[in-house]
Amino acid sequence: MSDIIKTSDFDMEFRDEVFKEPDADKITLCFNCTGCTSGCPMAELEPEYNIRKFLRMANLGMKDALLNSPYLWYCTTCYKCQERCPQGVKNVDTLLKIRTIAIQNGIMHDNHRKVSQLVIKLGHAVPINDEAKEKRKDVGLDDTPPTVHKFEDALGEVQKLLKITGFDKLVVDKEETS
Amino acid sequence: MSKLSFFLGCIAPNRYPGIEAATIKTLEKLGIELVDLKGASCCPAPGVFRSFDKITWLSLASRNVTLSEEMGLDILTVCNGCFGSLVDANNIMKEDPKLKEEVNKILKEIGHEFKGTIEVRHIIEYLSQEVGVEKIKAAVTIPMDLNIALHYGCHLVKPSKERHLGSTENPRFFDELVEATGATSVDYEDKMACCGAGGGARTAVLDTSLQMVMNKLEHMKAAGVDCIIDACPFCHLQFDVGQTEIKKKFNKVYDIPVVHYSQLLGLAMGLPLSELGINQNLIVNEEFNKKIERIRGGANE
Ligand code: SF4
Ligand code: SF4
Numbered sequence: 001m002s003d004i005i006k007t008s009d010f011d012m013e014f015r016d017e018v019f020k021e022p023d024a025d026k027i028t029l030c031f032n033c034t035g036c037t038s039g040c041p042m043a044e045l046e047p048e049y050n051i052r053k054f055l056r057m058a059n060l061g062m063k064d065a066l067l068n069s070p071y072l073w074y075c076t077t078c079y080k081c082q083e084r085c086p087q088g089v090k091n092v093d094t095l096l097k098i099r100t101i102a103i104q105n106g107i108m109h110d111n112h113r114k115v116s117q118l119v120i121k122l123g124h125a126v127p128i129n130d131e132a133k134e135k136r137k138d139v140g141l142d143d144t145p146p147t148v149h150k151f152e153d154a155l156g157e158v159q160k161l162l163k164i165t166g167f168d169k170l171v172v173d174k175e176e177t178s
Numbered sequence: 179m180s181k182l183s184f185f186l187g188c189i190a191p192n193r194y195p196g197i198e199a200a201t202i203k204t205l206e207k208l209g210i211e212l213v214d215l216k217g218a219s220c221c222p223a224p225g226v227f228r229s230f231d232k233i234t235w236l237s238l239a240s241r242n243v244t245l246s247e248e249m250g251l252d253i254l255t256v257c258n259g260c261f262g263s264l265v266d267a268n269n270i271m272k273e274d275p276k277l278k279e280e281v282n283k284i285l286k287e288i289g290h291e292f293k294g295t296i297e298v299r300h301i302i303e304y305l306s307q308e309v310g311v312e313k314i315k316a317a318v319t320i321p322m323d324l325n326i327a328l329h330y331g332c333h334l335v336k337p338s339k340e341r342h343l344g345s346t347e348n349p350r351f352f353d354e355l356v357e358a359t360g361a362t363s364v365d366y367e368d369k370m371a372c373c374g375a376g377g378g379a380r381t382a383v384l385d386t387s388l389q390m391v392m393n394k395l396e397h398m399k400a401a402g403v404d405c406i407i408d409a410c411p412f413c414h415l416q417f418d419v420g421q422t423e424i425k426k427k428f429n430k431v432y433d434i435p436v437v438h439y440s441q442l443l444g445l446a447m448g449l450p451l452s453e454l455g456i457n458q459n460l461i462v463n464e465e466f467n468k469k470i471e472r473i474r475g476g477a478n479e
Contacts, residue, residue, distance in 0.1 A: 044393075073383060074379060108230075112382060116230065124219065126189050126316075132207055135196075139455045140453050141199050145218065147218050154216070170230060170234075
């Protein structure tokens with residue numbers, strides 16, 4: 001991204017959309033103390049990752065630059081920034097809202113898509129396998145946990161819920177959508 | 179005897195069942211009965227689901243909560259991620275009537291209704307607040323004279339406005355539970371740092387996520403500990419599987435065993451090693467096993 005910010009890059013509808021998240025508008029109270037970024041473990045590893053800059057960009061409505069930044073997906077949601085912010089900015093909650101808007105715009109990591117599809121299919125993001133069944137027996141447990149893995153009706157409920165909310169369509173394979 | 183429903187989540191039952199087994203057995207010894215939360219699903223994983231679609235995240239989490247409401251029991255989790263998802267969802271549903279109405283419309287179609295009648299607990303804060311260090315000390319039969327690196331993990335204590343567990347930069351309550359087993363919680367640099375797995379980062383940007391856990395492993399190694407103690411199967415996986423990935427990708431070997439608090443408690447209560455599943459980890463450290471055997475003598479069989 002270039003260092004010059006053009007007003008034509010500002011999309012106020014995007015900003016309004018971000019502000020629909022409760023208290024996301026607190027980013028307007030940010031006084032640039034850099035407390036959030038200076039404690040961020042991801043900023044330590046990736047200098048390009050800057051939560052303060054992201055939130056400032058959201059406040060300016062810089063939709064395209066923000067949604068297309070690969071760093072949007074680097075946050076581990078450790079909440080250190082949000083804990084430290086003296087202005088009560090909801091750093092993490094606001095970032096998650098920006099991610100939601102990215103998802104709605106079709107920007108999604110393939111691996112995230114796969115995890116989501118596993119939950120739709122099996123009700124677990126990390127499902128059982130044969131090796132785990134053996135491990136369960138070895139520690140004296142039933143080979144299948146008493147979750148959706150054991151109760152088909154329950155899995156049906158989860159699948160129905162994910163249809164009602166439209167989640168199944170949201171994470172469908174790209175080829176299938178076109 | 180107190181009674182709670184046991185929310186398993188995904189990683190404990192499907193990757194590290196020793197954590198599940200150890201939790202059931204050790205809590206039973208402390209007079210706590212865990213009841214199966216039949217038909218529970220993924221919490222759902224906050225990193226992906228909460229980012230992707232808030233209503234989906236809230237509805238699926240609320241479904242899990244209603245299963246326990248229907249039994250009239252509070253929920254116990256052994257995972258920081260599940261705890262974060264379920265507590266946050268439970269609080270939002272209790273405090274936001276509009277969202278509650280929207281989610282309940284969805285839940286009605288699958289035969290459930292969120293009422294707001296129960297609490298969600300994490301094994302560590304539950305033991306600390308409801309059972310207490312003294313009672314745990316009294317249940318310990320073999321003090322585990324180990325030097326351990328304690329990893330609280332992020333979502334056990336943060337966001338603090340939701341968790342109410344005191345300091346997030348210098349908490350003590352988990353250290354006290356560790357010390358009740360006879361182990362020493364060794365101070366190490368940046369102890370409260372994140373393991374790097376959360377927020378979907380491990381899934382999306384594995385190498386960077388591993389670099390974060392490498393920072394932690396370096397600090398733990400420098401402190402010369404026998405093992406890591408954690409309270410979250412996802413952090414557990416990041417430390418355990420992560421060490422093998424780091425070996426392959428970055429050619430660094432740490433060989434630090436990874437133990438969930440429930441497993442440490444099991445060791446200290448003299449439960450058979452085979453029922454605790456510690457050696458089902460990818461990282462199996464023979465020196466550590468010998469030390470445990472020395473401390474526990476015949477109890478290992
Ligand atoms: S929550 Fe994300 S942005 Fe905030 S300190 Fe942690 S990694 Fe950095
Ligand atoms: S800590 Fe808060 S006030 Fe300071 S720069 Fe970050 S968001 Fe702004």
